[in-house]
Amino acid sequence: xxxxxxxxxxxAKRPDGxxxxxxxxxxxxxxxxxxxxxxxxKTLYLAFEPAMRGWMxxxxxxxxxxxxxxxxxxxxxxxxxxxxxxxxxxxxxxxxMTGWQEYAxxxxxxxxxxxxxxxxxxxxxxxxxxGLTAYFGMLDIGKPTEGDTVVVSGAAGATGxxxxxxxxxxxxxxxxxxxxxxxxxxxxxxxxxxxxxxxKSEDVAARLAELCPKGLNVYFDNVGGEILExxxxxxxxxxxxxxxxGISGYNEKEPQPGPRNLMNLVIQRSRMEGLIVLDYASxxxxxxxxxxxxxxxxxxxxxxxxxxxxxxxPETFQRLFTxxxxxxxxxxVADPE
Amino acid sequence: xxxxxxxxxxxAKRPDGxxxxxxxxxxxxxxxxxxxxxxxxKTLYLAFEPAMRGWMxxxxxxxxxxxxxxxxxxxxxxxxxxxxxxxxxxxxxxxxMTGWQEYAxxxxxxxxxxxxxxxxxxxxxxxxxxGLTAYFGMLDIGKPTEGDTVVVSGAAGATGxxxxxxxxxxxxxxxxxxxxxxxxxxxxxxxxxxxxxxxKSEDVAARLAELCPKGLNVYFDNVGGEILExxxxxxxxxxxxxxxxGISGYNEKEPQPGPRNLMNLVIQRSRMEGLIVLDYASxxxxxxxxxxxxxxxxxxxxxxxxxxxxxxxPETFQRLFTxxxxxxxxxxVADPE
Numbered sequence: 001x002x003x004x005x006x007x008x009x010x011x012a013k014r015p016d017g018x019x020x021x022x023x024x025x026x027x028x029x030x031x032x033x034x035x036x037x038x039x040x041x042k043t044l045y046l047a048f049e050p051a052m053r054g055w056m057x058x059x060x061x062x063x064x065x066x067x068x069x070x071x072x073x074x075x076x077x078x079x080x081x082x083x084x085x086x087x088x089x090x091x092x093x094x095x096x097m098t099g100w101q102e103y104a105x106x107x108x109x110x111x112x113x114x115x116x117x118x119x120x121x122x123x124x125x126x127x128x129x130x131g132l133t134a135y136f137g138m139l140d141i142g143k144p145t146e147g148d149t150v151v152v153s154g155a156a157g158a159t160g161x162x163x164x165x166x167x168x169x170x171x172x173x174x175x176x177x178x179x180x181x182x183x184x185x186x187x188x189x190x191x192x193x194x195x196x197x198x199x200k201s202e203d204v205a206a207r208l209a210e211l212c213p214k215g216l217n218v219y220f221d222n223v224g225g226e227i228l229e230x231x232x233x234x235x236x237x238x239x240x241x242x243x244x245x246g247i248s249g250y251n252e253k254e255p256q257p258g259p260r261n262l263m264n265l266v267i268q269r270s271r272m273e274g275l276i277v278l279d280y281a282s283x284x285x286x287x288x289x290x291x292x293x294x295x296x297x298x299x300x301x302x303x304x305x306x307x308x309x310x311x312x313x314p315e316t317f318q319r320l321f322t323x324x325x326x327x328x329x330x331x332x333v334a335d336p337e
Numbered sequence: 338x339x340x341x342x343x344x345x346x347x348x349a350k351r352p353d354g355x356x357x358x359x360x361x362x363x364x365x366x367x368x369x370x371x372x373x374x375x376x377x378x379k380t381l382y383l384a385f386e387p388a389m390r391g392w393m394x395x396x397x398x399x400x401x402x403x404x405x406x407x408x409x410x411x412x413x414x415x416x417x418x419x420x421x422x423x424x425x426x427x428x429x430x431x432x433x434m435t436g437w438q439e440y441a442x443x444x445x446x447x448x449x450x451x452x453x454x455x456x457x458x459x460x461x462x463x464x465x466x467x468g469l470t471a472y473f474g475m476l477d478i479g480k481p482t483e484g485d486t487v488v489v490s491g492a493a494g495a496t497g498x499x500x501x502x503x504x505x506x507x508x509x510x511x512x513x514x515x516x517x518x519x520x521x522x523x524x525x526x527x528x529x530x531x532x533x534x535x536x537k538s539e540d541v542a543a544r545l546a547e548l549c550p551k552g553l554n555v556y557f558d559n560v561g562g563e564i565l566e567x568x569x570x571x572x573x574x575x576x577x578x579x580x581x582x583g584i585s586g587y588n589e590k591e592p593q594p595g596p597r598n599l600m601n602l603v604i605q606r607s608r609m610e611g612l613i614v615l616d617y618a619s620x621x622x623x624x625x626x627x628x629x630x631x632x633x634x635x636x637x638x639x640x641x642x643x644x645x646x647x648x649x650x651p652e653t654f655q656r657l658f659t660x661x662x663x664x665x666x667x668x669x670v671a672d673p674e
Contacts, residue, residue: 061604062604062606224599224600228599243599243600243602243603244603245603246599246600246603249600255597255598256597257594257595257597258594258595258596258597258598258599259595259599260592260593260594260595261592261595262561262565262580262583262595262596262609263561263580263583263586263611264611265580265609265610265611266580266581266582266583266611266612266613267398267399267611267613268611269610269611269612269613269616270610270611271608271609271610271611272599272602272608272609272610273602273606273607273608273609274600274601274602274603274604274605274606274607274608275603275606276603276604276606279606
């Protein structure tokens with residue numbers, strides 16, 4: 001019996017500047033066959049995160065780089081279409097890290113079931129790594145307390161939007177920074193933040209001065225660069241800066257200078273701390289169940305930006321860096337069988 | 338009866354670039370007379386700290402700036418020469434913040450007695466704000482544990498040298514960074530550190546790579562700038578960066594760019610935190626008594642750089658920024674009566 005064709009995007013060239021189609025090779029192979037204890041997963045949705053840009057570079061990090069010629073790494077939700085593992089029967093929906101390809105064989109244990117009743121895309125976003133990063137970053141590092149002023153950059157993004165709303169749920173005054181009126185409108189509308197700053201049309205430093213007269217207690221940073229510097233100019237005493245990402249610099253050819261005002265961490269006795277969500281794996285259950293309840297209760301609004309067609313994976317990825325995505329960036333690849 | 342002449346250094350001009358004599362006015366006045374509950378203190382030693390450079394600037398900070406035309410602020414040790422407060426009799430030695438002048442009247446409560454048997458200069462250095470900054474910065478923020486690799490910049494300075502030795506006392510492998518063979522020799526000799534890096538003649542990044550193959554667990558930063566960036570390139574997972582000061586930038590006309598590699602705080606899940614020692618005032622007793630014991634036991638070596646003559650206060654202050662001082666920078670103004 002002939003095997004299905006497996007379209008793949010391979011890493012062709014490490015990035016130097018803005019990532020795009022030129023960094024990837026389109027490849028067709030035959031879908032592999034599962035061995036004992038393995039399943040063949042058909043990809044339904046691909047998920048994209050800014051951190052994936054870092055995985056393409058040849059440098060030591062918290063996980064090894066993707067090798068040139070290898071399938072681009074990434075999270076997916078798929079359906080088991082062939083199974084040699086009774087615990088993951090054909091037809092079941094799973095989440096895994098099989099990357100930018102239409103089919104993959106993996107050990108059943110590496111295919112996490114999508115819980116019954118959960119929309120297929122949510123484990124890639126609000127109930128996945130994205131939402132969990134917001135959850136642990138905001139609560140464990142940001143430690144928001146009632147009455148705090150909390151500022152979130154990249155606030156209309158998948159992680160930022162959840163982080164901001166978690167702070168709101170904890171009784172904080174929350175200001176989101178995002179690019180463009182549509183994103184800012186969503187922040188003060190559906191996400192019910194107290195204020196939004198449009199970094200594309202407003203002076204972020206001036207607006208922070210106006211909105212945070214007593215300084216900010218928590219700054220959750222997804223962008224780095226000038227916005228980080230502006231936030232550091234408005235720290236309250238004892239502020240916590242959560243470093244989640246620095247998307248403004250990811251596609252620069254050279255590392256960009258850091259903020260000129262780090263001494264404000266001394267003057268304001270403040271802390272800046274980075275997180276990698278994988279360190280919290282033992283508490284993912286706690287995080288997912290609380291996030292799911294907040295979503296069910298209407299406390300957390302979330303949005304997904306779903307593009308179409310496996311052939312568009314590189315362009316869909318690039319949307320993260322051009323700020324086009326509204327919420328979690330996904331690519332719809334196939335429908336369930 | 339005629340009053341003694343009180344020579345003073347007033348802040349004349351806020352600094353723009355390297356601080357020096359041009360920022361101060363020499364002034365002569367009559368020593369004031371103490372009122373009820375007050376004492377007249379005669380200055381014996383002036384103490385200098387890099388942070389004083391910040392007090393000269395007209396900007397909000399953890400304490401108000403020194404006003405133009407006011408006596409330059411600073412810590413001193415002196416002797417009570419006139420007293421209207423029985424608890425601070427004439428002849429007693431006290432520590433206070435009366436600044437760059439030969440005489441000052443203060444309420445007795447603001448004149449802290451120098452403990453019996455303590456050398457007069459120690460409350461200005463190893464047993465004062467300087468040593469306490471090292472103590473709380475290293476222990477409360479750096480949290481060194483046995484076997485950690487600890488790196489300290491400005492390690493031959495008054496605070497850095499104490500911080501480094503506290504880490505050594507706690508069973509850490511300690512590497513000090515300082516300028517010149519004399520300072521580095523003192524670090525591996527009298528201070529018994531494991532290694533020293535001479536930033537004036539060695540490639541700090543290369544030496545850190547060699548000396549910290551598993552990364553550094555604690556970095557105690559007194560200097561900022563390029564050395565901070567080099568240290569951030571060698572963080573172990575979960576590292577703590579103690580921001581104590583950034584002397585490399587204090588005399589720059591414009592704020593200097595920060596490190597290009599702040600994202601290493603994310604990749605290595607590390608923390609950077611600043612401190613102002615005044616926040617620990619309620620625990621100063623604990624700190625002084627432990628420091629005093631370590632000094633008495635020979636566990637902490639410390640050195641003082643004592644210059645001569647009140648007229649040399651501006652030049653003595655400048656020694657901190659040209660790296661000339663070996664240990665705590667003091668100025669001997671007068672002998673006890």
